[in-house]
Amino acid sequence: MAKGTVIYDTLSSSSNEEREEFINNRSRPIRRNPLFYLAFTVIISLFVGCIILLHYSFNVEPKRNVIMMISDGFGPASETYSRLYYQWSKNLPVDYETPLDSILVGASRTRSNSSMITDSAAGATAISCIMKTYNNAIGVDSDEVPCGTVLEAAKANGLLTGLVVTSRITHATPASFSSHVVHRNLEHLIAEQQIGITCRPDEKDLIQQAQKGGFGYIQSRKEFDNLRTDSSFPLLGLFALDHMDYDIDRDPVAQPSLSEMTQKALDLLSKSTEKSDKGFFLMVEGSRIDMAAHENDPVGHLHEILAYQDTVATVKKYVDANPGTVMISVSDHETGGFTVGRQVTTSYPKYIWYPEVISKCKKSSFALGQMLFTYDKEDRREFASGMVKEQLGITDATKEELDFLGNKHGASDYAHHLSEMVSVRAELGWTTHGHTGVDVNLYAYGADSHQLAGNHENTEIGRFIRNYLSLDLDSITASLKKNTPQTRGDEGTMKKLHMRGIDVHGDYLP
Ligand SMILES: *[C@@H]1O[C@H](CO)[C@@H](O)[C@H](O)[C@H]1NC(C)=O
Numbered sequence: 001m002a003k004g005t006v007i008y009d010t011l012s013s014s015s016n017e018e019r020e021e022f023i024n025n026r027s028r029p030i031r032r033n034p035l036f037y038l039a040f041t042v043i044i045s046l047f048v049g050c051i052i053l054l055h056y057s058f059n060v061e062p063k064r065n066v067i068m069m070i071s072d073g074f075g076p077a078s079e080t081y082s083r084l085y086y087q088w089s090k091n092l093p094v095d096y097e098t099p100l101d102s103i104l105v106g107a108s109r110t111r112s113n114s115s116m117i118t119d120s121a122a123g124a125t126a127i128s129c130i131m132k133t134y135n136n137a138i139g140v141d142s143d144e145v146p147c148g149t150v151l152e153a154a155k156a157n158g159l160l161t162g163l164v165v166t167s168r169i170t171h172a173t174p175a176s177f178s179s180h181v182v183h184r185n186l187e188h189l190i191a192e193q194q195i196g197i198t199c200r201p202d203e204k205d206l207i208q209q210a211q212k213g214g215f216g217y218i219q220s221r222k223e224f225d226n227l228r229t230d231s232s233f234p235l236l237g238l239f240a241l242d243h244m245d246y247d248i249d250r251d252p253v254a255q256p257s258l259s260e261m262t263q264k265a266l267d268l269l270s271k272s273t274e275k276s277d278k279g280f281f282l283m284v285e286g287s288r289i290d291m292a293a294h295e296n297d298p299v300g301h302l303h304e305i306l307a308y309q310d311t312v313a314t315v316k317k318y319v320d321a322n323p324g325t326v327m328i329s330v331s332d333h334e335t336g337g338f339t340v341g342r343q344v345t346t347s348y349p350k351y352i353w354y355p356e357v358i359s360k361c362k363k364s365s366f367a368l369g370q371m372l373f374t375y376d377k378e379d380r381r382e383f384a385s386g387m388v389k390e391q392l393g394i395t396d397a398t399k400e401e402l403d404f405l406g407n408k409h410g411a412s413d414y415a416h417h418l419s420e421m422v423s424v425r426a427e428l429g430w431t432t433h434g435h436t437g438v439d440v441n442l443y444a445y446g447a448d449s450h451q452l453a454g455n456h457e458n459t460e461i462g463r464f465i466r467n468y469l470s471l472d473l474d475s476i477t478a479s480l481k482k483n484t485p486q487t488r489g490d491e492g493t494m495k496k497l498h499m500r501g502i503d504v505h506g507d508y509l510p
């Protein structure tokens with residue numbers, strides 16, 4: 001990939017100290033020593049996802065744009081949940097339709113090559129490479145061979161390309177469109193490929209390298225707001241040290257929303273393609289819908305979905321104004337085995353769930369779990385009791401619930417516990433902290449979108465994009481064979497993956 005990538009950037013709502021530390025860390029050269037990989041991994045985890053825009057030359061063809069939206073971990077029940085909640089909270093008529101409801105065209109099957117339950121890497125690669133592969137695979141086929149992606153092929157055809165996400169930009173979904181590695185955890189290699197710098201000196205300050213390589217780089221809300229629509233590409237924007245904050249926890253002064261980032265990307269891409277007959281391919285991901293569902297947190301989950309629905313509305317407006325554009329929205333898989341309704345006692349359940357319980361919550365369980373974890377005074381139990389009242393509106397916490405919160409646990413144990421306290425009161429159900437294998441809703445709007453009607457394998461979505469943009473993925477795959485990117489970590493890194501119980505081809509070893 002290449003010189004030509006633009007990624008927006010920013011640091012997050014983190015404190016100034018953290019920012020300074022981050023900046024210092026970034027400018028400090030890292031030497032190859034036994035800690036090399038560890039240190040480098042830390043640096044890469046400082047990348048935060050936002051926007052990558054790639055630029056290339058133009059030629060003559062009718063102008064077509066594709067906006068591929070991915071709602072990570074958003075199953076059919078999550079759509080019902082967000083609709084019912086929104087309708088209830090805004091007192092809307094019962095036939096209210098969300099921005100997604102009105103463009104439903106079918107369903108997508110999500111299984112991967114290695115399992116009936118996919119992960120996000122195989123789920124995104126199914127679309128990007130039009131190919132079922134093993135769980136954990138990033139832009140490689142089931143034999144670990146790099147496969148050309150629709151983004152790369154679009155770029156090779158002279159289209160502009162971009163990625164807008166709320167996770168780290170090196171996370172599975174954006175990585176599967178823009179890099180090729182045998183395992184999703186090799187984020188340090190993913191970052192190198194995304195930035196397109198292959199010959200580097202030993203110190204690996206990738207952001208500095210990217211800037212030297214021609215990238216514009218932004219890292220604050222202010223720079224984001226002031227960014228000119230005619231800014232040149234490539235452009236890198238990173239707005240947080242890790243993933244961006246959950247929308248419910250987000251400080252709008254520090255971090256833009258998914259919808260704002262998407263609007264900005266559309267403005268920039270439109271401006272740059274204005275005088276050309278070539279359009280663009282933009283991938284937009286609501287990355288953290290999935291993460292909140294992994295935590296079984298109905299509050300974080302809801303607000304990520306509402307932020308995604310806002311983004312869908314933004315994109316639909318763009319499609320209306322730009323007839324050559326098609327947008328597709330699909331999930332890579334369902335997460336949490338989430339459902340609307342739950343039996344919470346031994347007696348036969350009432351047919352009801354309680355949106356008011358959710359409406360009282362002010363923060364994600366993740367944020368509250370962090371607060372409890374870092375609380376270092378003696379009266380943790382009292383602190384927890386006050387916290388669940390103020391932040392979650394729970395005034396009837398049981399002795400067992402507070403006993404748990406009063407003891408020392410890991411941050412994610414607290415988060416899971418708080419999630420359960422809310423879910424059980426709202427009578428919302430979860431079957432797993434992982435993914436499930438149910439079909440997910442498929443949405444599309446704009447040019448040729450009717451072609452996606454019906455029940456499809458996820459690979460058919462990639463095929464639709466390929467056909468719509470007349471892309472040649474095979475020639476990309478062929479050139480990747482000649483000029484193969486580094487798809488594996490060095491021996492030490494691969495061994496570390498293994499030591500953590502991770503098998504390249506099958507998630508976790510027994
Ligand atoms: C997975 O891929 C291999 C190699 O291409 C193929 O032989 C196998 O049938 C595939 N399995 C599934 C379940 O798709």
Ligand SMILES: [Zn+2]
Pocket residue numbers: 073120290291294335435
């Ligand atoms: Zn997930």
